[in-house]
Amino acid sequence: MTDATITDIPAYMTDLGHRARAASRQLARASTAAKNHALLAIAAQLEQERAALTAANQQDLAAGAAKGLDAALLDRLELTASRIDAMIEGVRQVATLPDPVGAITDLNYRPSGIQVGRMRVPLGVVGIIYESRPNVTADAAALCLKSGNATVLRGGSEAFASNQAIARCIQAGLVAAGLPEDGVQVVATTDRAAVGAMVAMPEAIDVIIPRGGKSLIERISREARVPVIKHLDGICHVYIDAHADLDKAYAIAINAKTQRYGTCNTMETLLVDAPVAAAILPRLAAAYRDKGVELRGCPQTCALIAEAVPATDADWDSEYLAPILSIRVVAGLEAAMEHIARHGSAHTDAIVTEDYARARRFLREVDSSSVMVNASTRFADGFEYGLGAEIGISTDKFHARGPVGLEGLTSVKFVVLGDGEVRG
Amino acid sequence: MTDATITDIPAYMTDLGHRARAASRQLARASTAAKNHALLAIAAQLEQERAALTAANQQDLAAGAAKGLDAALLDRLELTASRIDAMIEGVRQVATLPDPVGAITDLNYRPSGIQVGRMRVPLGVVGIIYESRPNVTADAAALCLKSGNATVLRGGSEAFASNQAIARCIQAGLVAAGLPEDGVQVVATTDRAAVGAMVAMPEAIDVIIPRGGKSLIERISREARVPVIKHLDGICHVYIDAHADLDKAYAIAINAKTQRYGTCNTMETLLVDAPVAAAILPRLAAAYRDKGVELRGCPQTCALIAEAVPATDADWDSEYLAPILSIRVVAGLEAAMEHIARHGSAHTDAIVTEDYARARRFLREVDSSSVMVNASTRFADGFEYGLGAEIGISTDKFHARGPVGLEGLTSVKFVVLGDGEVRG
CATH class of the missing domain: 3.40.309.10 (Aldehyde Dehydrogenase; Chain A, domain 2)
Structure with a gap:
């Protein structure tokens, strides 16, 4: 199922990471209008490519059945017509959410004369590692895009063809809006070495969000060399x-x-x-x-x-x-x-x-x-909670806690406005 | 210089970590009045123990000179009368800062009838690893205490006696305010294995803040198994x-x-x-x-x-x-x-x-x-910037960015107020 042309995984991942980083700079300054345009274009593309999505999903389902995947897994894997509807509707809804990027808060004057505030900014490049549900590809890409981040997605091997088909729609939508195609990349190999590379590229990926079972999350937390927004138990x-x-x-x-x-x-x-x-x-x-x-x-x-x-x-x-x-x-x-x-x-x-x-x-x-x-x-x-959408629930205390929406995919920087002030 | 009774570093650090975790629960719910009382008592204790602080510092300076430390290092190490003044004044100023803990923001009604907001909460246990300036011991302890965190401090070996003397004043202040003595612990060994243990105890320490040169920070970032708030270059x-x-x-x-x-x-x-x-x-x-x-x-x-x-x-x-x-x-x-x-x-x-x-x-x-x-x-x-104080400057994007004050030592949790609502 893997793209057979990818033989050198480290080189492939390094290149993918470079492209994500370059795209993240463009997305960070993309206008709200351009991001919303891209989201609606992605939704339109998913609508138009329904037949291709279903065909790719059938291919995954047949391969899964042949491999003897259990019924619950095959159910999660399936892209029914109503699940495609929900995926498209989800992308459209993200377009209606307020854009968090660039918002400035608490812009107050200080005794020195400078005015200090905080501007919300994207994290940069978000890596998402997930399991069998292919709809995560569109959901996660939409939230990361709206929050001005580039995304590297690595879905489950059993959903490979479905995820690639969704990725093509996303990239077509980005291009239609004049945004970089590399803003959303889906890893085109099922080789597990790609996951190891993804979680250890601090120069290319700023945060990893694993979505899946506890063993996946524990493994990623152990190996990660970048911050992880993770969800462990819900007792x-x-x-x-x-x-x-x-x-x-x-x-x-x-x-x-x-x-x-x-x-x-x-x-x-x-x-x-x-x-x-x-x-x-x-x-x-x-x-x-x-x-x-x-x-x-x-x-x-x-x-x-x-x-x-x-x-x-x-x-x-x-x-x-x-x-x-x-x-x-x-x-x-x-x-x-x-x-x-x-x-x-x-x-x-x-x-x-x-x-x-x-x-x-x-x-x-x-x-x-x-x-x-x-x-x-x-x-x-x-x-x-009114966050509009959710990329996951964090059980960590650091950075993001509880349900994580667009704001959890951002950071803040200080902005200082002056009129020639110097420090005494 | 190390406490000679500490021979088993892993056991010592595990015990210290357990005590920090237990103390953190008490500090998290400590009232603003109790925390301010402790800060003023610490300041009074430092004032009262000036002679002991100076004597301990003289011991460090003599040992440093004998070891051939350079003049710049010896200067940073010295606790002059004016530096003790500044340290005491710094602790008193932290008492005047607003208490971030427990503040609830954005408490809004949702269509379901529940009211959802966010409460600011301490991170838990903060580990500080620093180099020669002994005043960091009091500065960092004061900020962590005010933000409801327990602290584990590990200063430079050349400042060992000074740091221990400051620690005794801090612990006396905590006890005077009815707060747990273990709320601030200074590692009582110069064995470098203690640093390795500190950065790899996620069950006991929630975040590490290294303060020192680039090589210290790089080493800690590499070894850490907990989040690090770090400052690398300032270009x-x-x-x-x-x-x-x-x-x-x-x-x-x-x-x-x-x-x-x-x-x-x-x-x-x-x-x-x-x-x-x-x-x-x-x-x-x-x-x-x-x-x-x-x-x-x-x-x-x-x-x-x-x-x-x-x-x-x-x-x-x-x-x-x-x-x-x-x-x-x-x-x-x-x-x-x-x-x-x-x-x-x-x-x-x-x-x-x-x-x-x-x-x-x-x-x-x-x-x-x-x-x-x-x-x-x-x-x-x-x-x-008006943060009131600063525990460091973060060059990371995750969690805290730029100058880090009391707020950077906290997280938020969601609070939900209802009247018997259930999900439909």
Whole structure:
């Protein structure tokens, strides 16, 4: 499937990196109009090339089936007509988002007479390493382009033909808008050495965003010689406080677990304050039973819920991504926060309470990328937060934290306006 | 000089890291009042222990002299009475700065009914690795404390006794304010293995800030397994445009080069637009001559300035940190920006012009941490920018860029306030 003309991977990647760097300079100064023009041209091109996209995807699907890929992987790989629609619509929506680049904030006069502010600027070249979903190619390219960055994309080998077909549409769109074709490059080889090269080219790539399973992300974090915006575990908690409104608690605990099972912001552990355990747990257990959720509990939980099985120590550290929930009865807010600090993954944690002081303490003291009061953890999402779009969710603290939108793909520089001032 | 009881460096550093992590949780939720109380208590303690500080410093100076350290190094090492004054005053000033921690911004309602904002939070544990100046111990500890971080400090071996004496004052101040003594720890060994351990403890240390020469910073960047806020070269440019006010240009070019020679924001290369070269260069050359600045120029410069020697290619890439200036006559704004992109270090670059469009292009297109119009590069400084203080200047783009104050020592998390909302 690889482009057979690429035999010298280091030389190929070096050249690709040089071209990305050169293109990034042009994209950094591209006007908002030119970037939006390119996005709409990319969308039009994807629309026009539907047949070619589907044919390329069929080729990937046939190769995947022949290789014995499992059904779930083949499903993720498939570009159905509605997925192509969604991909095109996503690119169009990015065109409607405000352009973050060049915005100047806090432009204040200083006693010396200079005026100092901060201008938002692109990061430069963003490398995205992802797995089987080919729609990431268009989504990620659109966000990087709008934020003025050049992009190097390296998708999964099983989606090679689909990604190349999408890349051709993107590059045609860039050219139509007078922007450099090299602004978005899709690595044209499935050789894994290309990934090793990508994460170790600080002169060419400024940040790597891996999107995929934990093993991919861990490997990239280990090998990377450039910053990585990464998402590791999502072990999210809901804590039902003694002062909770139990109807809200019920609605949130059901939604946080069962609205979707496989997402990173799904609740994996429910913590319940001892005074309300008997009032809420049997009611919740009935609803979870109806939805087929397996319950694993601490001894107090098991005493209140007949069908709960005893939780092991490993349960408190597990991201199930499945209809399984661990439940622990705790002795108040302190114990709940201690459990979250010890077992959580600093992703998303919520308290349900009507108590002002406890809500305020939870918000301040729980060190997670999203901290919520009386809301479902499922809201931790770039669209729900109003970021317009999301390139991923960061579980790091450095640079970007939580859902990462256009702003997370930028940095700021200081701008100084003077009238001939010198330093005394 | 090392504490002789420390024989097992990995075990010592692991323990120190554990204690830093535990202390960081307490400092993250410490009130503004408690942190300010600690800062004032540290200042009082430093005041009270002047004699002990001076004695410890004398011990370092004697050992340094015996080891044959050069005069410049011994000077940097010395804690004179006025330097102790400045150190104490610096700690007191940090107490007067606004507390960034817990501030919530952009708390907006979303269509779902949830209200989403961002709360500023400490990074966690900050590791500082620095060289001979012992005052860094108090400066860095104060900034990290105010921003709610625990700190692990590793100073130069030649300042060991001085740093330990300062550390005792800091820890006494923390205890006086009811904050954990382990909130600021100074590594009590000069074994270089401690540095290797510090930069590779992601479980204990969240970010490393090296302060020192280029070789220290390069070594740490290479070895680090945690993010590094680093400062590499400061190859700063002033570009005098054809549309410059030549009096402003003169003042800025003299100040940017000669106000101080050894600082990172000192101009190293002067670029002059060809149409004004004959009008400004001889006048500047006379002033530089009076100040003893050696001039190295391109052929056009040498034709205009008799005493200029020809610049070599290496000059354009040199950070002299000395009374040496390279000068190049360029053909307009594009050529100037091209020179800066190619030879600059993305630190601080200035244009002198009265032309609106050229000023605006330079601000947008020059990709440096500080970009200036009609002001001296020497203003690139946390105090001059109004950050209140500065832990360093970052030449990275990721997380923090340019002068880094309290805000650069923090991150943000999302906070979500709801009333029982669930995701549909």
